[in-house]
Amino acid sequence: MQAIFYEEHGSTDVLEYGEFPDPEIGPDEVLVDVKAGGLNHLDVWTRKGMPSPEELPHVPGSDAAGVVSEVGDRVTRFEPGDRVVVDPNLFCGDCEFCRKGETSLCVDFKMIGEHVRGVHSEQAALHEDNLIHLPDDVDFVTAASAPLVFQTAWRMLVTRAEIQQNDSVLVHGASGGVGHAAVQIAANEGCEVWATASSEEKLEYASEIGADHLVNYEEDDFVDEIKSATDGRGVDVVVDHVGEATWDGSLSVAAHGGAIVTCGATSGISPETNIPKVFWKQLDILGSTMGTPGEMDDVMAKVFDGTFEPRVRDVMPMSEIVRAHEMLEDREGFGSVVVVPDSEYDPDDYE
Template sequence: MQAVKILQHGDTDVIEYGEYPDPEVGRDEVLVDIKAAALNHLDIWTRRGLPMLDLEMPHIPGSDGAGVVVETGVDVTRFEEGDHVAVSAGVGDLRMDDPTLDPNFHIIGEHVPGVHSEYTAISEDNLIPVPEHVDWEVAGSCSLVFQTAWRMLIERAELKPDEKVLVLGASGGVGHAALQIADYAGAEVYATGSTEEKLQYAEEHGADYVCNYEEENFAKWVRAETDGAGVDVVVEHVGAPTWRDSIKSLAKGGRLVTCGGTGGGNPETDIPRIFWNQLEIIGSTMATPEQVDDVLELVWDGTFEPAIRDVLPMSETARAHEILENREGFGKVVVRPDSELK
């Protein structure tokens, strides 16, 4: 089969699309003919290399994908040939109440080979049924960011109707999902973006107030818009460049919920402000199977809409990485096997 391969850690020139051994299907695995997949910032970090990440090279990246079941292992009970499925990339002990807290929790595409290939063999526990009316680009791009944002806001931050929420980078992957979820939950939504086009998108998808962070300090903007009070929740996924201002944006008793640090993982922080204002700093990673089902049902029925900024053949995955790194446009970048586009 043809697959995207990272040959070694480095810049985009380490990405290759070419021949790779066909996957073997285990007893509890499903062989999926991938129709569409998508990139996340996680793919960039994996390509560049992360501390404690020791991968066998070449490595197939990709945590988002969807396709058709073409074969099932002998112990598979949930799927059969012809089913439409999407990947949910978190792997944890399903006997636990919260598998994301499993000490051995890991992510397909980051810690083990991913799904940016013509075919993938994957445990049935990591597949979600997809209604046949759902477009492949939607099914292949929504799982990681929508489950992450849902857990952040609904489960971890316990967002309540009429609370004020600040979503940073509201046109990015997690950002555009969090924007829609916060609006769905009945919150008053404040959003940041870097261009007028991105801010217009945010307003069309649930933002009540928008700020161009390239032109003004978003913490001062939040304080001005809330008469000095601040917001109840900040959705933080940027890290070092925004951390201090994210904390400054919080009202007394507010909650900052974070799922990553695309701009840097070791920010300076304001400890006196945290304890004096009795703030909560909450970490969040992926979601439980039940949470995944809850949020994706709302994608399948059209309540939530993944933004697709571009669709490229997998042979142009290096270009797809550049689009994300350069923050070109907004939403998800989808890649499809070259054979699907002929």
């Protein structure tokens, strides 16, 4: 089969698209003909070796959608011809958190595409527990762009921050995958949403999907803008997946008794923390990673019924994977980047 892969870590120069061994399924696994694969910043970090996959060469990709072509002997939930979307979470099933249903806290948590072989290939072998049924009226590109970012944003806001109607929520980097999902989730819960982005075009998109207040962080200081507009109060919840570049400002703009919830740090992992800001304002600092199967089902149901609209900035053949990674690293456009196997790609389908 054809697959995206790399044999060593590094820049986009290490990315290849070519022949790769066909996957073989076990008794509990399903063989999926991949129709579309969604990219995330995770793919960039993994390519660079942060963290390093368990084996090289490595096929990246945590998100994909496709059609079942073969099932193992013990598979009960799927049959050939079923349309499916991938849930990339891998849980041990035995630790104290898994036994309590808090699988997102699994002590041996892993992810497809990060720690083990991913799904950016013509075919993928996956455990049936890592697949959910895809309705006939949802296209593969939409489905492939949604799982990682929407379940991440859902857990951050609904489960961890416990947002309520009329809460004020600041979403940093609203043009990215997690950011544009967080804007929609907060707006759908009845929150007042602030969004930051690096251009007026990106902010226009953020407004279209539910942001009430917009800040171009290339031109204005988001702390000054929000403090001025809220008479110094700030916001109830800050969604910060940026890290060093925004961390101190996030602490500053959070209201007394507010919360900062984080799932990543694309600008750097070791920001300085003004500890008095945390205790004097009695802030909650909340970490969040991916989601549980139930959270995945809840948020994807809202993607499938159209409540949430994954935005896709571009769809391209897998052979253009270098360009796809460059788009992510250079922060081009609004929303997700999706790749399609060259054997399935027709540019007329994505005009």
